[in-house]
Amino acid sequence: MRIVVAIKQVLDPRGFTVNRKAEKIFVNHEEYMINPADKSALEVALQIKDTVEAEIVVLCGGPERANEALRQAWAMGADRGIQLTDKLFAGADGLVAARLLAAAIRKLGGVEVALTGERALDTGAGEVGPRLAEALGWPHILAAHRVGLADGAVKVIAKADRFVEVEAPRPAVVIVANGANQPRYANAARVINSYQKWNPEVWNAADLGLTETDLAVAVVKRGLAFPAERQPGTVLSSAGELVGMLKRQRVI
Amino acid sequence: MDFDLKPEHRALQKSIREFMQEEVKPLVKQIDRDSRVPDELLKKAGAAGLFGIPFSQKYGGMGAGEIGYCILMEEMGRVDASTTAIIGAHTGIGVMTLYLDGTEELKQRYLPDLCSGKKIAAFALTEANAGSDAASIRMKATREGDSYMLDGEKMWITNGPIADVLSVLAITDASLGARGGATCFAVESNWEGFTAGKREEKMGLHGSPTAALKFDNVRVPQENVIGKVGLGFVTMMKTLDIGRVSLGAATLGGAEVSLESALQWAKARHQFGRNLANMQSLQFMIADMASEIEALRSLVYRTAWLVDNGRPHTKEAGMCKLLGSEIASRCIDRALQIHGALGLTRDGQIERGWRDSRINEIFEGTNEIQRIVIASELFQEIGVRIRP
Numbered sequence: 001m002r003i004v005v006a007i008k009q010v011l012d013p014r015g016f017t018v019n020r021k022a023e024k025i026f027v028n029h030e031e032y033m034i035n036p037a038d039k040s041a042l043e044v045a046l047q048i049k050d051t052v053e054a055e056i057v058v059l060c061g062g063p064e065r066a067n068e069a070l071r072q073a074w075a076m077g078a079d080r081g082i083q084l085t086d087k088l089f090a091g092a093d094g095l096v097a098a099r100l101l102a103a104a105i106r107k108l109g110g111v112e113v114a115l116t117g118e119r120a121l122d123t124g125a126g127e128v129g130p131r132l133a134e135a136l137g138w139p140h141i142l143a144a145h146r147v148g149l150a151d152g153a154v155k156v157i158a159k160a161d162r163f164v165e166v167e168a169p170r171p172a173v174v175i176v177a178n179g180a181n182q183p184r185y186a187n188a189a190r191v192i193n194s195y196q197k198w199n200p201e202v203w204n205a206a207d208l209g210l211t212e213t214d215l216a217v218a219v220v221k222r223g224l225a226f227p228a229e230r231q232p233g234t235v236l237s238s239a240g241e242l243v244g245m246l247k248r249q250r251v252i
Numbered sequence: 253m254d255f256d257l258k259p260e261h262r263a264l265q266k267s268i269r270e271f272m273q274e275e276v277k278p279l280v281k282q283i284d285r286d287s288r289v290p291d292e293l294l295k296k297a298g299a300a301g302l303f304g305i306p307f308s309q310k311y312g313g314m315g316a317g318e319i320g321y322c323i324l325m326e327e328m329g330r331v332d333a334s335t336t337a338i339i340g341a342h343t344g345i346g347v348m349t350l351y352l353d354g355t356e357e358l359k360q361r362y363l364p365d366l367c368s369g370k371k372i373a374a375f376a377l378t379e380a381n382a383g384s385d386a387a388s389i390r391m392k393a394t395r396e397g398d399s400y401m402l403d404g405e406k407m408w409i410t411n412g413p414i415a416d417v418l419s420v421l422a423i424t425d426a427s428l429g430a431r432g433g434a435t436c437f438a439v440e441s442n443w444e445g446f447t448a449g450k451r452e453e454k455m456g457l458h459g460s461p462t463a464a465l466k467f468d469n470v471r472v473p474q475e476n477v478i479g480k481v482g483l484g485f486v487t488m489m490k491t492l493d494i495g496r497v498s499l500g501a502a503t504l505g506g507a508e509v510s511l512e513s514a515l516q517w518a519k520a521r522h523q524f525g526r527n528l529a530n531m532q533s534l535q536f537m538i539a540d541m542a543s544e545i546e547a548l549r550s551l552v553y554r555t556a557w558l559v560d561n562g563r564p565h566t567k568e569a570g571m572c573k574l575l576g577s578e579i580a581s582r583c584i585d586r587a588l589q590i591h592g593a594l595g596l597t598r599d600g601q602i603e604r605g606w607r608d609s610r611i612n613e614i615f616e617g618t619n620e621i622q623r624i625v626i627a628s629e630l631f632q633e634i635g636v637r638i639r640p
């Protein structure tokens with residue numbers, strides 16, 4: 001069975017500092033990483049592959065450097081990596097990203113489960129998963145923590161306000177929650193081989209049969225602003241303390 | 253000239269750094285307190301490939317070369333000296349002996365399990381009366397049919413109590429002594445007659461098990477001779493040569509964290525109405541630390557490059573170990589001074605770092621021996637032979 005994992009490469013937050021006063025982000029080391037939720041989605045795919053025969057194909061859109069994310073995914077155990085790169089893809093929003101991924105999944109054919117992470121560390125939009133399902137006409141399940149296979153379906157333990165078990169017929173899009181699992185470490189030999197003995201495939205707009213019209217963005221960014229600063233919370237050590245505080249604030 | 257790491261080495265560095273931060277760092281205090289590195293951690297490190305970094309993939313190694321191995325040791329040295337010592341003694345000298353001079357059959361037999369961490373190796377050279385003077389070892393190997401009977405004792409053997417396979421030097425021809433009469437053997441710890449003594453209680457490296465080993469007529473088949481009969485001393489010296497490069501890398505990692513903690517504390521701590529960073533006396537210490545570290549980094553990676561390119565490296569390897577251990581000790585000592593009394597508390601990393609650092613000037617050839625090695629190489633270049 002073929003499983004697709006869509007990953008995004010994001011700036012590693014350990015490499016930049018945020019200056020609230022200046023409303024600026026200073027990049028000290030420009031390092032990139034696989035978006036953590038997407039890495040958890042890859043781990044879900046690898047866990048499926050641990051139990052049934054499966055081919056894991058990882059998709060990553062982005063410029064040249066996206067190949068590093070794909071190499072890391074391959075080192076962790078993916079079978080194929082496809083980099084979606086084209087000048088036309090620059091500035092893609094959630095809608096365009098979903099269309100790209102949908103086109104790649106159709107081109108691949110035979111995909112039964114498409115996995116992706118819930119939310120990207122950088123934009124935090126969380127749109128791509130549901131939009132991808134929409135573009136493919138597949139059902140989707142959000143906030144997945146555990147994913148298993150049943151006869152012609154995916155069985156998922158997802159977290160709404162509590163954990164629920166849900167099922168969807170395959171093919172389906174499963175959107176994995178941030179922190180759903182602890183992704184495995186790549187074996188060092190595969191890390192070395194991911195550069196010395198392997199290369200990702202590269203697909204462009206023409207390979208995907210997409211034109212400029214298909215790639216028109218729906219969301220236009222007009223500006224960036226810092227969210228309001230959150231006040232630090234108070235740590236309470238007992239229920240009595242909490243009751244006292246709520247009474248003082250006239251909540252109860 | 254290219255001072256950048258290759259992309260595969262950069263990826264390896266990232267991956268190891270992540271492992272050390274996520275898996276090892278949270279356990280560091282516990283390892284020091286309990287004098288034990290959890291088996292579970294070693295298992296995880298094995299799965300990540302950390303037990304076979306420099307060796308060829310043909311034998312189950314990771315194929316990352318000496319540069320890759322120095323990256324591992326540097327990243328490990330930044331986090332935990334005990335785990336570094338276990339993997340370092342295993343890889344850099346234990347397995348290295350087999351890798352350098354073992355027969356194809358021996359390598360096929362032992363290396364895959366050693367590289368995956370399923371088995372752990374140790375290097376057994378030192379004896380009670382043969383420390384720096386390694387040539388005066390007494391352990392005997394007497395020929396008996398197709399085997400050798402090993403009889404004697406080894407001391408201060410890192411990984412001794414946990415090793416499955418040991419590279420052991422013993423005298424096969426007493427009339428020739430160590431040079432010409434010593435042979436290196438691969439010995440399995442479950443063979444009859446082998447026992448490891450109790451773990452030594454040391455000042456530092458609490459999690460790294462060290463013990464005396466007893467060989468009471470251990471039967472070793474002749475196929476387990478590493479290298480040539482009579483030339484075991486050469487094999488072991490060659491192994492130690494390479495081991496010194498990665499030991500230098502481990503000290504580099506240690507020195508780096510000393511500097512980083514000194515910088516952070518100098519930023520945070522205020523005295524006389526300003527932070528310590530503004531005091532010239534501290535700036536001098538910090539500048540000296542950073543300069544020495546930068547010089548060490550260049551030396552270590554250039555020497556690793558010499559190894560990977562098959563160039564002579566004995567002199568440079570000695571320098572890696574000599575300078576590395578002394579720089580690391582100086583850096584942690586300065587960091588302690590900067591931290592003041594806080595640096596002495598058991599809770600902080602400085603006190604542990606200080607205790608862990610000292611051994612680097614002693615094991616794998618004392619720094620006095622390194623100086624002799626370096627001087628011998630220098631004099632040899634102008635035709636003077638120094639008697640060891």
